[in-house]
Amino acid sequence: MMQTDSELVRLAQSGDHLAFEALVVKYQRRIARHVARYVPIASDVEDVVQEVFIRAFRGLHSFRGDSAFYTWLYRIATNAALTFLRRAPLEEQLDDSEDEGSNLFEPGISDGETPERTLMASQIADAVRQGLARMQPELVDALTLFEVEGKSYSDIAQMFDVPVGTVRSRIFRAREALAKRLEPMLAPQRDRRW
Amino acid sequence: MSQKVSLLLDSQLNAEDVARVLQDLGADDALRDRFTIYALVGDAMRGVNVPDDGFSTRIFARLRREGVKVEGGYDPLA
Numbered sequence: 001m002m003q004t005d006s007e008l009v010r011l012a013q014s015g016d017h018l019a020f021e022a023l024v025v026k027y028q029r030r031i032a033r034h035v036a037r038y039v040p041i042a043s044d045v046e047d048v049v050q051e052v053f054i055r056a057f058r059g060l061h062s063f064r065g066d067s068a069f070y071t072w073l074y075r076i077a078t079n080a081a082l083t084f085l086r087r088a089p090l091e092e093q094l095d096d097s098e099d100e101g102s103n104l105f106e107p108g109i110s111d112g113e114t115p116e117r118t119l120m121a122s123q124i125a126d127a128v129r130q131g132l133a134r135m136q137p138e139l140v141d142a143l144t145l146f147e148v149e150g151k152s153y154s155d156i157a158q159m160f161d162v163p164v165g166t167v168r169s170r171i172f173r174a175r176e177a178l179a180k181r182l183e184p185m186l187a188p189q190r191d192r193r194w
Numbered sequence: 195m196s197q198k199v200s201l202l203l204d205s206q207l208n209a210e211d212v213a214r215v216l217q218d219l220g221a222d223d224a225l226r227d228r229f230t231i232y233a234l235v236g237d238a239m240r241g242v243n244v245p246d247d248g249f250s251t252r253i254f255a256r257l258r259r260e261g262v263k264v265e266g267g268y269d270p271l272a
Contacts, residue, residue, distance in 0.1 A: 050253050059268045132239075
């Protein structure tokens with residue numbers, strides 16, 4: 001089975017904006033969490049993450065597929081965060097942030113995160129936890145092994161001695177159940193999503 | 195079709211299906227929303243805090259506003 005990222009990257013390299021947008025939606029938060037390990041203020045994290053994806057888009061032709069696309073993005077993010085820090089020394093950033101709450105992407109780091117955003121993130125996390133608690137165990141196992149443990153579909157199929165098609169179906173059903181639970185909560189933000 | 199979107203997110207589609215699903219995503223707001231929520235669920239499970247406040251759309255807006263294009267000689271790691 002072909003890796004979708006490779007195909008999405010190939011399409012993005014040929015000018016397909018939708019393919020690049022799918023990659024952004026897929027990786028934006030993981031990149032934000034990585035950047036937040038260096039950059040303490042949430043609004044700065046967002047600026048740096050935007051810079052990461054702008055650099056990535058401009059440089060798509062230089063991605064040769066020698067590593068995973070996410071690994072490439074991660075390296076760009078590290079460089080962008082370090083560049084940001086060189087321009088704005090950490091002491092100044094921490095002075096600016098004072099005691100304005102914890103960094104949403106990397107808890108424990110001070111930043112200017114708003115209570116509304118923190119609440120929203122917390123509600124989403126709670127809804128996912130509650131949804132998983134009420135779900136059939138085989139669906140929870142499949143989704144958790146894939147999303148959290150990083151197991152492949154074929155690994156999961158072997159672990160439970162089921163066809164790969166069953167794993168596909170279980171992961172999809174688990175996501176659908178969680179999506180239905182999240183939908184009412186996320187509806188007000190619909191016009192701000194992709 | 196939502197199952198195809200789930201498979202797209204997980205790198206489980208061949209080239210032909212990727213192109214087809216992307217075409218559908220481009221034409222269907224609800225399907226794009228599904229892809230977004232599926233990605234959000236995965237991040238929430240990994241403990242990545244997940245505000246849903248237009249983070250990605252602001253990235254796309256900046257790409258458009260600045261007219262960013264793929265540049266042949268540009269290496270973002272240089």
